Amino acid sequence: MEANIQDIIEITTSRSLTYQQKLFNLANVSERLISPVEILGYTNEEMKYINNQMICDLNEGYALYKPRYIVPDYNVYIEKGCSFLELEPPKNLDECLDGLLIIYSHVPSVTSFPVFIGHLDRLIDPFITDENKDYIKIKRFLNHIDKTITDSFCHADIGPYETVAGRLILKAVMELKNPTPNMTIRYDKDKTSREFAKLAAKSCLLVSKPSFSNDAYYTKDVGNHAICSCYNALPFAGGAYTLSRLRLGTIVKAVKSLDELISELLPKVSKLMLSIMDKRNTHIVEKSNFFESNFLAREGFIAKENFTSMFAIVGLADAVNYLLKLEGLEETFGKSSRGDEIGHLIMKSIEKEVNAHIGKYISRTNNRHLLHAQVGADLHEEDKNNTPAHRVRVGEEPTFVDHLKHSASFHSYFPSGTGDLFALDQTYVDHLDSVVDIIDGAFASGYRYITTYLKNTDLIRVTGYLVKKSEVEKARGDNPVLRDTTWFGSGTDDNAHVFDRLLREQEDEVTNS
Amino acid sequence: MKLPIHRIIPFSNVEGIGNRTSIFVQGCNINCLYCHNSETIPKDFTSVHLFTVEEMIKEIKANMPFIRGITVSGGEPTLYHKFLIDLFNEAHKMGLTCYIDSNGFFDKNQINDLIQVTDKFLFDVKGIGKSLNKLCFSNFLLENLNSVKMKSERFTISQEHISNLKYLLSLNKIEEVRLVYLKGYYNEEKVIEVIANELKNYPDIPLKIIRVHARGLTPSRAKALKGHIPSKLDVEKLNKLAYSKGIQQINYIL
Known part of the structure; x- marks a missing residue:
């Protein structure tokens, strides 16, 4: 806009x-x-579909001067130091943590905060010498990040292998209960020990992180990658130039039938958005001088050959619900087999366009923009009609097992990221094997990413990032709050009621049989 | 052959290790005063679902691959030992483990074929001695249970359920032993001693002590429990006692 x-x-x-x-x-x-027509060369037709809200650029800007998401290879610092910041390679844990904090404050992104701060356990583990003393340092480091990177799209990765550093990080995360950094365990049951997975599952219940990513699946699709921002799987030592999204819940209102949507309007709007994205990529690479000037590029933390861009959707549930109604069915997405069929027809129509299009400056991903299930935003009235990603609307969720099976079938469309969240009851904290069983089952069913949190905690995952419910209440009372993501959380809850996701509980079964 | 099912819980985390589908059968051979599933006691199948093995397998399959096994609870599953043999054989073919949640009041020779195909038992020790007559074998509040009287001699005098526990332990088929703790019906110290004696060679097998509670009970059952509910302190004391008798793994639920 x-x-x-x-x-x-x-x-x-x-x-x-x-x-x-x-x-x-x-x-x-x-x-x-500055008008995008002027600086990026958007056509009148492209503008028309931005202005009618079918295409949303998330207010990313037009006078572009940095990629949206940057995924630095922080090993460059560990091995060679950083000459721009005058940092020697670290010789001990103090230097390692201090140097990382310094670099973080110079990593650009759409939010001006780093969206990826490294595979923390791999970076830190070689410097661990004394678990007790080093724990205090790691905890202080993580707390420093929470208070200075005031944006919970900032993301750290751990795993897949268990390390001492990984365990200390999880211990600190559980004690701190901070929203930032967001965190993912790259989980692979052939590589991750059961004990480490259970510890991560416990942390995820208590403080809503780390989420679990299906590491083998993402590695197959994206190769060497990291999980950053909400749950974006992006090429390592690169990132993504841009993210634009189709508001499916808005687009659907312009058609009279499913066929018109998937044969005419979706191909048309998809092509327009692909063209817009190419223009954005081109401007960053050719005009912004980002790669010529930025030290991350000049010193090898990133390379422009490792960038892609993200073609996102929101509001699949709303689009499907609209069409079900049009077909005279009193059913809703998530509880309707016809709804699933329609959902897949919509996604296949979009996927076909995205895969057919040769994009600009994205050779790293076979010259293709990567599909992404975007978690929603609150930028326009229309966002009320667009449920995050391909998620079932809150209040319309099926049973736990049906929900898992339903959403699993949609994960395959989104190589650059998707994920589902489930609010579990307190009994799971004492039965972590059950949680890991469910995660294993989800990944075996085609899940890419899953979060399980306790409904009654203050720190919860809104859609892909964390907020404190108490902070949201502060913001709603018109008080200043430290993190910008608190504002996003408030808006998303207003639109999608994400604080009220169905609690997955069991009956109180004291077995007095 | 059909199995009377009171209820199926697709995902359960409290009936054995991991995520499991719990199957509650209708019908019990005893009538515990504190039973929280007392609607499952009568062998009255007019309002329950009757499942064939094939139908059960279909229900269970719908929860895969998210579960690692099934647990049959109730009611008393061993009443349906013939049916369960077929069910467990089919479930094993699908890679699922099969658990039984039992009160131990069974004839081990009669159900031995089922025991052989059961991976683990969750074994409730209801108590020992004459108190069982009042606690579990009475027709109090339920007039349709003639079978309970038959139990009295075998279990109050000869303690056959404790021999059953011993037998299952020797086969490595016990996942956990449970004791619902209430005061004034049995001598808890003696019960703990008996359990400790059985578990002494199996230090990894946990005892779960569950404090009886009246929440959700029918009013007449709740009334019968009045004055018998232990305090949290009592439970902690029993926990300590169990440790002192040599039980190494103890969980208690307050």
């Missing part, structure tokens, strides 16, 4: 934004003061 002078006045006079949030918002507005 283009910005205007009024936006600047609103930001500068806001009583609830912190200084830093105002600064970053002003920078974002300035990128959107």
